[in-house]
Amino acid sequence: MQLQNLPYLFVAYTLVWLVLFGYLFVIAAQVRAVRRDLDQLRAQLAAARPPHDGD
Amino acid sequence: MDKQLVLQETAPPSVGPRVAATQLREDRALRLLLGLAAIAMVVALYAIFVYAPTERVMGHVQRIFYVHVSLAWLSYLAFFVVFACSVGYLWRRDERWDAVARASAEIGVVFTTLFILSGALWGRPVWGTWWTWDARLTTTALLWFLYVAYLMLRAYVPDTARAARYAAVLGIVGFLDVPIIHMSVVWWRTLHPEPTVARLDSGPAAPPEMVITLVLASLAFGLLYLALLIVRVRLERLRDEVRQLEQALSLRGE
Numbered sequence: 001m002q003l004q005n006l007p008y009l010f011v012a013y014t015l016v017w018l019v020l021f022g023y024l025f026v027i028a029a030q031v032r033a034v035r036r037d038l039d040q041l042r043a044q045l046a047a048a049r050p051p052h053d054g055d
Numbered sequence: 056m057d058k059q060l061v062l063q064e065t066a067p068p069s070v071g072p073r074v075a076a077t078q079l080r081e082d083r084a085l086r087l088l089l090g091l092a093a094i095a096m097v098v099a100l101y102a103i104f105v106y107a108p109t110e111r112v113m114g115h116v117q118r119i120f121y122v123h124v125s126l127a128w129l130s131y132l133a134f135f136v137v138f139a140c141s142v143g144y145l146w147r148r149d150e151r152w153d154a155v156a157r158a159s160a161e162i163g164v165v166f167t168t169l170f171i172l173s174g175a176l177w178g179r180p181v182w183g184t185w186w187t188w189d190a191r192l193t194t195t196a197l198l199w200f201l202y203v204a205y206l207m208l209r210a211y212v213p214d215t216a217r218a219a220r221y222a223a224v225l226g227i228v229g230f231l232d233v234p235i236i237h238m239s240v241v242w243w244r245t246l247h248p249e250p251t252v253a254r255l256d257s258g259p260a261a262p263p264e265m266v267i268t269l270v271l272a273s274l275a276f277g278l279l280y281l282a283l284l285i286v287r288v289r290l291e292r293l294r295d296e297v298r299q300l301e302q303a304l305s306l307r308g309e
Contacts, residue, residue, distance in 0.1 A: 012173045019169055024283065044304060
């Protein structure tokens with residue numbers, strides 16, 4: 001019982017870490033993508049702004 | 056690993072200096088929090104695999120307990136945050152409450168998925184089955200379905216204000232399942248054992264080394280939850296900003 005169930009222990013910890021790192025990776029990628037979109041939109045908005053807006 | 060992906064983001068030149076300074080301050084705080092979480096995880100792993108004694112009957116596989124119970128507690132915390140922020144949103148109609156609720160629900164679902172899977176991996180060698188429809192497991196499965204439904208509601212209702220209202224109600228009602236899960240092993244005869252640490256009527260039944268290890272693991276996962284919540288709320292804020300800019304552009308006839 002002591003050692004024969006070690007694969008379950010190994011799989012449990014590996015699974016937890018893989019999923020958590022994967023989740024963090026996905027969120028980080030989404031943050032980068034949204035920031036890129038935001039920069040493009042800001043640039044478009046600045047280009048579309050008429051000169052008498054005060055900028 | 057992907058820590059750098061989050062943190063290397065610096066304020067783009069197109070934003071104002073005040074926004075840029077805030078972003079950089081937030082990046083620094085997040086970097087510190089992730090660093091603390093990483094250190095706490097290393098300490099917790101040392102405690103789990105070296106400091107904690109081997110359980111006499113189950114052997115080494117019992118060490119799944121530390122990650123299983125920590126993730127369960129953090130899931131309950133995540134859903135409590137959803138509950139509190141949902142009440143806040145319905146009361147104040149402030150979108151910031153809703154953003155935190157949405158972020159915490161997603162993290163709660165990830166943590167619940169992991170504690171169900173780790174429980175199955177512990178149950179198979181100890182109980183001889185991956186899953187059984189006992190009270191604790193069934194109410195936990197219900198919790199998972201409730202918050203997956205919460206996320207689906209957010210994704211599929213096109214009117215964001217209406218989705219936020221419906222989700223807030225579900226977030227409040229769904230949390231009622233958490234005390235039922237905790238008490239299920241007391242109220243009904245189940246295969247799942249009664250709590251060995253968080254017992255309402257007496258102190259922990261586990262040896263102090265196991266309790267200390269569990270506390271360390273829970274603290275480590277708590278710091279990770281906090282870091283994930285901050286990143287996830289920031290993502291919500293950025294998405295809101297994108298929606299506002301898109302509206303502004305469409306008003307200008309772009």
